[in-house]
Amino acid sequence: DGGITQSPKYLFRKEGQNVTLSCEQNLNHDAMYWYRQDPGQGLRLIYYSQIVNDFQKGDIAEGYSVSREKKESFPLTVTSAQKNPTAFYLCAAGQFTEAFFGQGTRLTVV
Amino acid sequence: AQSVAQPEDQVNVAEGNPLTVKCTYSVSGNPYLFWYVQYPNRGLQFLLKYITGDNLVKGSYGFEAEFNKSQTSFHLKKPSALVSDSALYFCAVTDGGSYIPTFGRGTSLIVHP
Numbered sequence: 594d595g596g597i598t599q600s601p602k603y604l605f606r607k608e609g610q611n612v613t614l615s616c617e618q619n620l621n622h623d624a625m626y627w628y629r630q631d632p633g634q635g636l637r638l639i640y641y642s643q644i645v646n647d648f649q650k651g652d653i654a655e656g657y658s659v660s661r662e663k664k665e666s667f668p669l670t671v672t673s674a675q676k677n678p679t680a681f682y683l684c685a686a687g688q689f690t691e692a693f694f695g696q697g698t699r700l701t702v703v
Numbered sequence: 704a705q706s707v708a709q710p711e712d713q714v715n716v717a718e719g720n721p722l723t724v725k726c727t728y729s730v731s732g733n734p735y736l737f738w739y740v741q742y743p744n745r746g747l748q749f750l751l752k753y754i755t756g757d758n759l760v761k762g763s764y765g766f767e768a769e770f771n772k773s774q775t776s777f778h779l780k781k782p783s784a785l786v787s788d789s790a791l792y793f794c795a796v797t798d799g800g801s802y803i804p805t806f807g808r809g810t811s812l813i814v815h816p
Contacts (some may be wrong), residue, residue, distance in 0.1 A: 597746070624802060633712070635793065635808035636747075683746055687802050690735060690754055692795075694746035 596620040599684050599695035605703050606671065606678060614669045614698045616684035625667040626692065629653060630681040639682075642667055671700065678702055705730040707796050709807035716784045717815050724779040724810045726794030736777040737795040737804065738768055747793060753777060764788070784814045 596619040606612045618625065624643045628636040638651030642661040656675025661667055667686075671678045679702050685692040706729045716722045728734055735754050739747040751762025758770045768779045779792060791811050795804040 599746075626803075628806075633808065636806040638803070638805075641803055681744075685747075687804075690752060690802070691737070691749055692747075692802075692804060693749070694739075696746045697744065699744070 597684060597686055597693050597695035599682075599698050601698060602696065604698055604700045606700060607703060609673045611670055611672050612700065614671070614682055614684075614700070616667045616669065616695060618665050618667075618686040618693075620686055620693060621664070622686040622688055622693075623664070624687045625661070626685045626687065627651075627657075627659065627667070627669045628683045628685065630683055630697075636683065639669065705796050705798055705805045707794050707805055707807035709792075709794055709810045711810050712808075713811045713813065715813050715815065718786055719783050722781050722784040722788070722812065722814070724792050724794075724812060726777045726779065726807060727775050728777060728794070728796040729775065730796055730798045732798040734770075734775075734777075735797045735802075736768070736770060738762065738766070738777075738779050739793045739795065739806075741791040741793065741809070750779070750792075784812075786814045786816055788812060789814045 598617045600615045626641045627639040637653050640659040642648035658670045682698045684695045708727045737752045738750040741747050751760050753760045753770045761767045791809045793809050794807040797804045
């Protein structure tokens with residue numbers, strides 16, 4: 594999937610626990626994104642970063658946090674404040690006219 | 704604000720028949736339009752894009768899409784469907800000012816043998 598690596602592929606979270614999803618890219622793109630996918634709702638933007646050390650909230654940022662300390666890395670933390678975290682999470686990196694997606698991480702609350 | 708509508712949750716077509724997956728958009732400036740495909744439990748794969756130029760855009764795997772500015776549409780088409788085309792298809796738009804694409808809800812394409 595174009596040099597975007599997400600890990601782990603499957604993740605289980607207990608109630609009240611923070612978990613971090615990894616996203617690494619080797620495409621040298623400035624912009625990176627996190628989307629959440631729920632059945633029938635398409636992709637919703639959580640956070641995006643257009644340059645190192647800077648990021649912006651998307652449409653559904655509550656209960657999530659990110660960092661962008663390196664160009665190639667954009668980890669997403671799902672905090673205990675996110676009340677319904679079970680979903681498929683997709684990371685992407687983009688140039689001006691195209692986005693490249695990772696394989697996704699499926700997060701389940703147990 | 705920008706938005707995308709995919710009016711059909713599911714499209715069913717017989718193998719060998721032509722297929723169309725519909726997409727309409729709303730954007731304040733000039734639209735940059737995209738189609739992506741997703742297979743189960745996988746990420747999205749880029750199919751094609753319209754930035755400027757010819758209204759008929761050809762992409763991967765025999766897909767094409769027609770940009771219609773007056774109808775604000777960007778429908779995905781293929782002359783002859785394959786069973787292997789069965790997947791979830793997403794239309795996306797950005798105004799080109801800053802590349803933050805907005806995605807539609809997705810359309811599930813089912814091609815019957």
